[in-house]
Amino acid sequence: MEGAFLSMFDDPFTRVFIAETDGQIAGYVRLSFNRDENRLYVPSLYFLPDFQGQGMGRRLLEAAEEYAAEKSLDELWIGVMVKNRQALVFYRKVGFQFVREEPFTMGKTTVSHLIGYKKLGKNTQLIQKTYITFDGGKSLKSLSRLCLELLSEQKKTWEDLREGYKLLKNIRERDVLCRGFFIRLQQNSERIKSSLADVGKKSANERRCFLCLDHLPESQRGILYQNDYLILCNPMPVFSSHFTISHLDHRRQTVVEHIDTFLQLMSDFGSGWMVLYNGPQCGASAPDHLHFQAIPSGQMPVEKEIRGKKRPNLMTQVGGVSLYRLRDVGREVIILEGDNPMAVGGVFKGFLKALGEILLVNEEPMINIAGFHKKRKYCLVIFPRRKHRPGAFFKEGDAQVVVSPGVIDMGGVFITPVEKDFYRLDAALAEAIYGEVSLEGEIVERAIGALQQSP
Numbered sequence: 001m002e003g004a005f006l007s008m009f010d011d012p013f014t015r016v017f018i019a020e021t022d023g024q025i026a027g028y029v030r031l032s033f034n035r036d037e038n039r040l041y042v043p044s045l046y047f048l049p050d051f052q053g054q055g056m057g058r059r060l061l062e063a064a065e066e067y068a069a070e071k072s073l074d075e076l077w078i079g080v081m082v083k084n085r086q087a088l089v090f091y092r093k094v095g096f097q098f099v100r101e102e103p104f105t106m107g108k109t110t111v112s113h114l115i116g117y118k119k120l121g122k123n124t125q126l127i128q129k130t131y132i133t134f135d136g137g138k139s140l141k142s143l144s145r146l147c148l149e150l151l152s153e154q155k156k157t158w159e160d161l162r163e164g165y166k167l168l169k170n171i172r173e174r175d176v177l178c179r180g181f182f183i184r185l186q187q188n189s190e191r192i193k194s195s196l197a198d199v200g201k202k203s204a205n206e207r208r209c210f211l212c213l214d215h216l217p218e219s220q221r222g223i224l225y226q227n228d229y230l231i232l233c234n235p236m237p238v239f240s241s242h243f244t245i246s247h248l249d250h251r252r253q254t255v256v257e258h259i260d261t262f263l264q265l266m267s268d269f270g271s272g273w274m275v276l277y278n279g280p281q282c283g284a285s286a287p288d289h290l291h292f293q294a295i296p297s298g299q300m301p302v303e304k305e306i307r308g309k310k311r312p313n314l315m316t317q318v319g320g321v322s323l324y325r326l327r328d329v330g331r332e333v334i335i336l337e338g339d340n341p342m343a344v345g346g347v348f349k350g351f352l353k354a355l356g357e358i359l360l361v362n363e364e365p366m367i368n369i370a371g372f373h374k375k376r377k378y379c380l381v382i383f384p385r386r387k388h389r390p391g392a393f394f395k396e397g398d399a400q401v402v403v404s405p406g407v408i409d410m411g412g413v414f415i416t417p418v419e420k421d422f423y424r425l426d427a428a429l430a431e432a433i434y435g436e437v438s439l440e441g442e443i444v445e446r447a448i449g450a451l452q453q454s455p
């Protein structure tokens, strides 16, 4: 393809490069310089459908990058509609990283945009950080097998990870028998940072996000999943293998919009694994960066209770999905089970919507989820929450108990980073903590009732 780039417009703050092929205009890129921010933006990049798949987009961007370099700028900025998945995939592939979500108003409509940038002159970060791309299970290697392979590779090349797993061998555990159920205590000093993590909005903005590609440790690599997520080894593991599934973009933690991916992850990991979610206000250590976790199953006491004959109490069935409520486990546990992921996702959304309406909250109601796929059934174990940390967490001196319940604690494994808590946490205290942070049964019952009545 013969191509020529011309620039036009004398406006010092706008620059357009046009791509021509055989004297015919094939596409253009418009650049706009924001003087206050000292940033070069790409407000539009367009080429005719006939030239799709010919590298036209890349070439137009190269022209933009050269221009930025001439201006001594080292970044190129862009805003892309959240819904324009194809464009997001393209820009990420050529090295853009999306770091902020912003509403953008055009006339009467407001749509959500992702703002991203590309560091110029740097190798494409994503390529550098990708250990392997998961092909959707077409090859013989399952996702869990790839993850274990990644873990053993990363242990060889990444010292902090090796150290994190070595320390896991020194943790102590003990079981505490409560009224009708049991919990397991894990004394894990390594988790102190995440237990004490300041997860307020302000701190989230000021803190360097540890899940953004830019800030990942030098040696860290991951498995590219669905062109949207990187599956990473957690350097502060709680279990013998512990992965973080981090979105490539810096965007807020929420599960409602991403439940389809969550269910897909459950089936891709396969039986023997659990996929976990912590709401932004009840356990997520990076509430401003969308992420899930994956661990081998068989670790959390709640799994035994689910299998118990008399425990799951069938409350209702909606669209082929069964909704159970666990009996006598000291906290609210709702289970959704069905063989059609779309139907399970739909009932999940309905349940969350009902909870939100009863609680009068606009944002996502506080929940933790553990999901698994077994015998062709999708199973979501939901822990509805009233608050994140118990009152004892905020007490001073000896009275303070450092527990910061997330999905793992709600599943029955209490992480106690402070040694004295490990020894003194007894049945009464554990029951009190569950009672305090779990949502009231009466509200859960009303949400189930609303779900039964909705069409």
Ligand SMILES: [Zn+2]
Pocket (backbone or CB within 6 Å): 209, 210, 211, 212, 249, 250, 251, 288, 289
């Ligand atoms: Zn981030």
